[in-house]
Amino acid sequence: MAEETGPAMLEGQPCPMCGTNNLTLMEDEREVPYFGMVYLFSMNCSNCKYHKADVETESSDEPVKFTFKIDSEEDMKVRVVKSGDATIKIPRIMTIEPGPASNGYVTNIEGIFNRVKHQLETARDNSEDKDERKKAKNMLKKIQNIMWGNDSITITIEDPTGNSAIISDKAEKSKYKPK
Numbered sequence: 001m002a003e004e005t006g007p008a009m010l011e012g013q014p015c016p017m018c019g020t021n022n023l024t025l026m027e028d029e030r031e032v033p034y035f036g037m038v039y040l041f042s043m044n045c046s047n048c049k050y051h052k053a054d055v056e057t058e059s060s061d062e063p064v065k066f067t068f069k070i071d072s073e074e075d076m077k078v079r080v081v082k083s084g085d086a087t088i089k090i091p092r093i094m095t096i097e098p099g100p101a102s103n104g105y106v107t108n109i110e111g112i113f114n115r116v117k118h119q120l121e122t123a124r125d126n127s128e129d130k131d132e133r134k135k136a137k138n139m140l141k142k143i144q145n146i147m148w149g150n151d152s153i154t155i156t157i158e159d160p161t162g163n164s165a166i167i168s169d170k171a172e173k174s175k176y177k178p179k
Helices: 073-077 109-126 130-147
Strands: 008-013 023-032 036-045 051-057 064-070 079-082 087-090 094-096 105-108 153-159 165-167 172-175
Touching (some): 051 105, 064 073, 064 165, 073 109, 079 153, 094 109, 105 109, 153 165
Antiparallel strands (some): 008 023, 064 153, 064 172, 079 105, 079 165, 087 094
16 A cells, blocks of 8 residues: 655645636545545635645556446445546436536445535525425435435446446446446
């Protein structure tokens, strides 16, 4: 196992959004058990609050698709590596598409559901449409039931760069054919 050191930081760089020299670049490497070395990159501007983060693996693979059936509370602990280029699909709830503001991260299934819950809570709280609020409320109930192990769902991660993974013997890995 490689020795982990602290993150390399470069401060006072020009921000691509506001142009001030308040951007901090950070690069770190981490050993993810059963997966290997990953490199974490981030940019943060203290002036305009611009933030961008991504994850790359030591050796990028071919485009990859992971499918994982969540059917117990224990599945919430399964480790996930998601690159900024990956799409996460949670049928009948949400699809998280990559885009210019898409971040990469290392988390677990629970962390993904917490991100989705936050988006749905924001949509519920900010919507003027009664039907939209009810829809968000029902999706939040479904997510909570899944997280408690009372319901099941299959999630998919599709990554054209091969830098994502669901690290579990239950996860099915296949080649991904980007459209």
